[in-house]
Amino acid sequence: MTPKEILLAAMRHEETPITPWVPFAGVHAGSLLGYDAKSVLTDADKLYESLLEVNKLYLPCGLPIMFDLQMEAEILGCDLVWSETGPPFVSSHPLEESGSVPCLCNLPQKEDGRLPVALDVMHRLKKSIGNDVALYGLICGPFTLASHLRGTNIFMDMYDDEDYVKDLVEYCAAVCKRISDFYIEAGMDVIALVDPMVSQISSDHFQEFFSSAFSDIFKHIRAQGVFSSFFVCGDATRNIEAMCQTRPDSVAIDENIELLEAKKITDKYNITLCGNIPLTTVMLHGSQQDNIKCAIDLMDAVGQKRNFILAPGCDMPYALPAANSIAIAQTVWQTDSMRQLLENYVADQDEFEVILPDYENLNKPLIEVFTLDSTACAACTYMMASARDMEELFGDKIEIVEYSSTLKENIVRARQMGVDHLPSIYINGQLKFSSLIPDKNKFAQHVKEAIKEIEAK
Amino acid sequence: MTDFYLITGFLGAGKTSFLKKFAKLFRGKKISLIINEFGKEDIDSHLLEDLQARLKSIIQGSIFCVCRLEDFENALSDLLEDNPDVLLVETSGLSDPSAINQILQGPAYAGRFNYKGCICIADALNFKKVIGTALVSQKQISLAGTVLLNKIDLADDLDETKELIREHNPAAHIVESSFGAFPSEAEAILLNPGAGESLEGPGRRDLTLQSYLIKIDPEMTRDDLEAFIKLFIKETHRIKGFVKLTDGDFFVDCVADNLQIKPGKQDRGQINRLVALSGKGMATRAALRAAIGAYDNFEISMES
Numbered sequence: 108m109t110p111k112e113i114l115l116a117a118m119r120h121e122e123t124p125i126t127p128w129v130p131f132a133g134v135h136a137g138s139l140l141g142y143d144a145k146s147v148l149t150d151a152d153k154l155y156e157s158l159l160e161v162n163k164l165y166l167p168c169g170l171p172i173m174f175d176l177q178m179e180a181e182i183l184g185c186d187l188v189w190s191e192t193g194p195p196f197v198s199s200h201p202l203e204e205s206g207s208v209p210c211l212c213n214l215p216q217k218e219d220g221r222l223p224v225a226l227d228v229m230h231r232l233k234k235s236i237g238n239d240v241a242l243y244g245l246i247c248g249p250f251t252l253a254s255h256l257r258g259t260n261i262f263m264d265m266y267d268d269e270d271y272v273k274d275l276v277e278y279c280a281a282v283c284k285r286i287s288d289f290y291i292e293a294g295m296d297v298i299a300l301v302d303p304m305v306s307q308i309s310s311d312h313f314q315e316f317f318s319s320a321f322s323d324i325f326k327h328i329r330a331q332g333v334f335s336s337f338f339v340c341g342d343a344t345r346n347i348e349a350m351c352q353t354r355p356d357s358v359a360i361d362e363n364i365e366l367l368e369a370k371k372i373t374d375k376y377n378i379t380l381c382g383n384i385p386l387t388t389v390m391l392h393g394s395q396q397d398n399i400k401c402a403i404d405l406m407d408a409v410g411q412k413r414n415f416i417l418a419p420g421c422d423m424p425y426a427l428p429a430a431n432s433i434a435i436a437q438t439v440w441q442t443d444s445m446r447q448l449l450e451n452y453v454a455d456q457d458e459f460e461v462i463l464p465d466y467e468n469l470n471k472p473l474i475e476v477f478t479l480d481s482t483a484c485a486a487c488t489y490m491m492a493s494a495r496d497m498e499e500l501f502g503d504k505i506e507i508v509e510y511s512s513t514l515k516e517n518i519v520r521a522r523q524m525g526v527d528h529l530p531s532i533y534i535n536g537q538l539k540f541s542s543l544i545p546d547k548n549k550f551a552q553h554v555k556e557a558i559k560e561i562e563a564k
Numbered sequence: 565m566t567d568f569y570l571i572t573g574f575l576g577a578g579k580t581s582f583l584k585k586f587a588k589l590f591r592g593k594k595i596s597l598i599i600n601e602f603g604k605e606d607i608d609s610h611l612l613e614d615l616q617a618r619l620k621s622i623i624q625g626s627i628f629c630v631c632r633l634e635d636f637e638n639a640l641s642d643l644l645e646d647n648p649d650v651l652l653v654e655t656s657g658l659s660d661p662s663a664i665n666q667i668l669q670g671p672a673y674a675g676r677f678n679y680k681g682c683i684c685i686a687d688a689l690n691f692k693k694v695i696g697t698a699l700v701s702q703k704q705i706s707l708a709g710t711v712l713l714n715k716i717d718l719a720d721d722l723d724e725t726k727e728l729i730r731e732h733n734p735a736a737h738i739v740e741s742s743f744g745a746f747p748s749e750a751e752a753i754l755l756n757p758g759a760g761e762s763l764e765g766p767g768r769r770d771l772t773l774q775s776y777l778i779k780i781d782p783e784m785t786r787d788d789l790e791a792f793i794k795l796f797i798k799e800t801h802r803i804k805g806f807v808k809l810t811d812g813d814f815f816v817d818c819v820a821d822n823l824q825i826k827p828g829k830q831d832r833g834q835i836n837r838l839v840a841l842s843g844k845g846m847a848t849r850a851a852l853r854a855a856i857g858a859y860d861n862f863e864i865s866m867e868s
Contacts, residue, residue: 201844205772207849208868219767256771
């Protein structure tokens with residue numbers, strides 16, 4: 108079987124000879140050839156070359172073409188801030204003030220934004236390696252897209268103006284279907300709806316506002332004979348069952364979710380689970396042996412070679428050492444011999460010691476936001492944005508700090524604090540919001556209480 | 565072959581006033597016009613008769629939407645059948661002319677007309693505000709070969725405005741104007757306005773432009789309606805429509821926060837439906853909801 112046949116067999120829920128593997132190499136693909144993130148997301152030739160390099164080095168069964176959840180938002184009027192080492196993030200929201208619902212006639216066209224780049228590369232890859240590797244077209248999911256268009260106000264809207272959220276999500280779902288049509292026409296084997304924001308809401312809100320939109324999009328993809336996947340990141344444990352009920356062929360999760368618990372649910376619905384090699388602690392900061400061990404542990408835990416795809420939790424960090432990803436690829440293709448390499452494995456000890464703040468004696472409330480990276484992960488972007496909303500309300504009466512897991516020191520800090528899930532917000536050392544973006548009023552209430560407590564001392 | 569002129573410009577810039585004067589330059593020729601119905605002034609039938617021009621209007625609803633382009637194409641095809649000498653097209657103030665340009669460049673119209681170019685009417689008084697808030701306004705300027713800077717009698721910082729126009733379109737001819745009139749020496753430029761270039765960078769859509777249809781209760785009085793509109797007028801670019809109320813028939817026409825309700829009646833089209841247009845930075849939906857809530861003793865509804 109070719110790598111592609113193995114991946115497609117997994118999507119059909121058949122037993123596979125090896126565990127299929129899909130490296131989510133977005134901007135990281137560019138790093139393999141020395142291209143920065145912006146170049147690889149705007150220049151078709153550089154993206155094409157970079158993805159050929161991913162295919163050569165990482166021996167994937169499936170290959171995502173462009174991992175940028177801001178591409179649709181850019182077309183729809185959001186301003187982007189670019190970085191050399193990560194995907195761009197959204198810095199303005201066209202519907203933030205107006206709260207209007209766009210006309211369903213105003214949908215992206217093939218010529219818009221960076222779609223010509225994505226479609227060109229899809230066509231070229233289909234021709235050159237499309238027989239051997241399954242190609243993934245990635246689309247920003249309707250909730251994350253609605254958040255890009257409306258900003259953090261959408262969390263208030265879910266309480267104050269439910270009809271508006273439903274109308275806006277209907278529009279966003281129409282955008283998703285339009286983009287999926289373009290990608291299917293360009294030869295994509297799998298369409299993935301990537302919606303990290305799903306991890307940031309309750310199961311009730313998911314059911315009320317989003318589940319019918321997702322069901323509708325997956326039905327649309329299925330009707331065209333193409334496989335679908337529902338990517339989430341963050342702790343979406345509470346929503347996994349509801350996600351399965353929207354009927355994707357596959358669900359992809361990150362390390363915030365316990366793999367075997369999720370597998371029990373996806374197996375119940377006969378859906379292929381994809382995940383969840385830790386992005387930063389293992390892939391970015393770990394050794395080759397750490398990566399081999401992690402891949403083997405995950406495959407051993409699942410046991411059977413059915414309904415499982417090995418993959419990173421989300422978009423791979425730009426500076427991830429290629430050697431780590433190569434080690435995972437080798438482990439997938441030569442599991443037994445790689446297992447031998449681990450005989451003398453000893454995990455590295457933390458090389459940092461972090462001194463935590465004296466929370467009992469702070470002069471003003473300290474809001475600590477633990478993220479994967481607020482400039483690279485949409486859920487973290489909006490968790491951080493909700494903290495910035497507090498800065499607007501309370502000014503210098505509070506202090507806000509972000510600890511991104513892209514720095515090893517911050518991972519150690521998170522461990523010392525007992526942070527279980529990212530993104531999370533702590534106020535004065537106390538966990539207040541774990542993988543659930545608060546609405547402005549609720550957050551402000553917590554801050555007011557923290558100010559009062561300090562004043563009382 | 566038909567000479568084709570495209571006339572663009574943001575809401576209230578004075579496109580129709582200009583068009584009336586511009587059309588007279590073609591006296592004696594076979595003229596066709598396509599206009600949008602939402603303009604402040606109507607092309608009067610006397611003028612059409614005088615010039616023996618044929619007119620097609622694109623009416624109702626979201627006139628700047630791409631969904632209305634089909635109407636535009638139908639009108640265009642119909643008028644070209646007659647092989648006019650001149651075709652003048654006035655776009656809606658909120659329309660993106662690049663969408664029309666794409667249609668004109670399509671194979672269906674190859675060799676069917678001679679594209680003379682695009683004239684964009686710019687309101688000298690409000691230009692700075694408009695160019696900063698409406699993406700379509702930037703596109704209208706950049707795609708024009710000639711910019712007619714109108715209402716110069718009302719503005720006092722023309723050099724700054726011209727500089728701003730040149731930032732978006734360095735090559736454009738700029739013709740100064742009041743009330744849509746232009747000096748005779750500018751006629752040669754306006755008859756050969758030329759075309760600008762499309763904006764650089766990736767194509768982006770403007771979701772901030774929005775139209776709302778407001779259904780008015782016939783049980784209201786004129787005063788009720790005026791007080792109701794005042795609650796949300798600041799959150800709109802334009803409100804327009806005919807109403808039949810308990811104390812008479814009226815024509816509502818608001819530009820920015822200038823509210824006018826005059827006696828008026830129309831025989832065609834919908835009565836008691838106001839169209840409100842809004843753009844970037846306007847919380848129209850919330851303001852309308854609040855206004856409807858404040859007048860819940862009447863049957864008023866809205867849809868977008």
